[in-house]
Amino acid sequence: MAKKKKIGSYPNAMIVMSLTAALFLIGFCGLLVIQSKKLVSVIRQNIEVRVFLDKEGTKSAQDSILNVIQGKPFVLSSTEVKPITFVSKEEAAKEFIEGTKEDFATFLGENPLRDSYRVKINDDYFEEAKLQQIKKELEQIGGVYEVVYQEDLADNINRNVTKIYTVLASFALVMLIIIVLLVNNTIKLAIYSQRFLIRSMQLVGATNGFIQKPYVIRGAIQGLVGGLLAALMLLGLQQLAVRNVEGLAMLQEYNKIILLVISVLSLGVLIGVTSTYQSLARYLRMALDDLY
Known part of the structure; x- marks a missing residue:
């Protein structure tokens, strides 16, 4: 006999996995930018x-x-x-x-x-x-x-660097938009499974702020956990590359990598809180007939 899903159950694992994948891809783009900027700096220092x-x-x-x-x-x-x-x-x-x-x-x-x-x-x-x-x-x-x-070398390098940064920035922006939309939809589906529980809380007199608080806190925790997992994956990938790619160690700027990790964590919390809050606001305003 199939196991029935409990009323009000929340797909935490699915949300965390979605956030982790999203934040890892964004962080990977940031890591590429850091490495490429350092590479350009090393090339310039040797001219x-x-x-x-x-x-x-x-x-x-x-x-x-x-x-x-x-x-x-x-x-x-x-x-x-x-x-x-x-x-x-x-x-x-x-x-x-x-x-x-x-x-x-x-x-x-x-x-x-x-x-x-x-x-x-x-x-x-x-x-x-x-x-x-x-x-x-x-x-x-x-x-x-x-x-x-070496005349004209500077202009050639600057033109190529501008192209590289433009491509990376465009890719990161497109990925950010797509990923935010996907994560937002995942959280919306999770909140959808809670719509009757939310309405029950409204019927017994709970205020919107009281209803939103645990969900928003949960969204922040999910974003933080997703950010931590993404950061660990990024650091693991970075260390693996340093150990196996000759000369890559000289391109590492650990102060900027730390800032990148902090940014990934902050972005995870921001996405988790914002998406949860927006999804909740929709169901808090929804009429009873629209819930079915």
């Missing part, structure tokens, strides 16, 4: 402006140029990487030979390369127009022979 010095420059002149460059606002301020690196002409020749497998000194008889400073730039200045201004500003320093960087 350098090269400041070539005059050949006849002395050590004191090089130190003076270094002091001037260090005072510029566009120089990367970071403790993770060295913002300015001095490369002697001998080191530059060694790099060139290793890269091309050709020893130019054998037929030139001398090293034509120059000492240089390799300068990393702050993200705020990573635009073609600003890089051109940096180039002009550095070339005006006494003892600087030439300033070069």
Whole structure:
């Protein structure tokens, strides 16, 4: 004999599972955005402006140029990487030979390369127009022979980054709308099973606030539990990826991941409370004949 459903029973597990799936997908989009932003930042930090010095420059002149460059606002301020690196002409020749497998000194008889400073730039200045201004500003320093960087690279990176963010933002927005609608419908179905219980409470004189309070609290708890489960799944997936994908560890920004987890929890509570409140309001206003 089939087990009968109790009057007023509430499908808590179904709601929590729906919220967990919804919040996990939203959180996953947020995790992708965090990782992609850090990846772009790492790429930018590895792009350098090269400041070539005059050949006849002395050590004191090089130190003076270094002091001037260090005072510029566009120089990367970071403790993770060295913002300015001095490369002697001998080191530059060694790099060139290793890269091309050709020893130019054998037929030139001398090293034509120059000492240089390799300068990393702050993200705020990573635009073609600003890089051109940096180039002009550095070339005006006494003892600087030439300033070069990979032109048009900044614009190409910025265009691609904008496309990536647009796609991710659009996907997250569409998913958020779809997921909120699905979760809202799930909670509406759950409240629907309670409609006669709600009406019975009204008939014995219970106020709307008294009726709503336990349901709204339950909705908040369901949202919190769904958020916790989604957060645990996200953190588990993130740790699994870090352990199995080489180089992914350097892209982790745990302060932002913590904020993402807090956002997922808050969103879960918000969706649970809002959807429950809206669904209850409908049945509290409904006429008796409409309940059947």
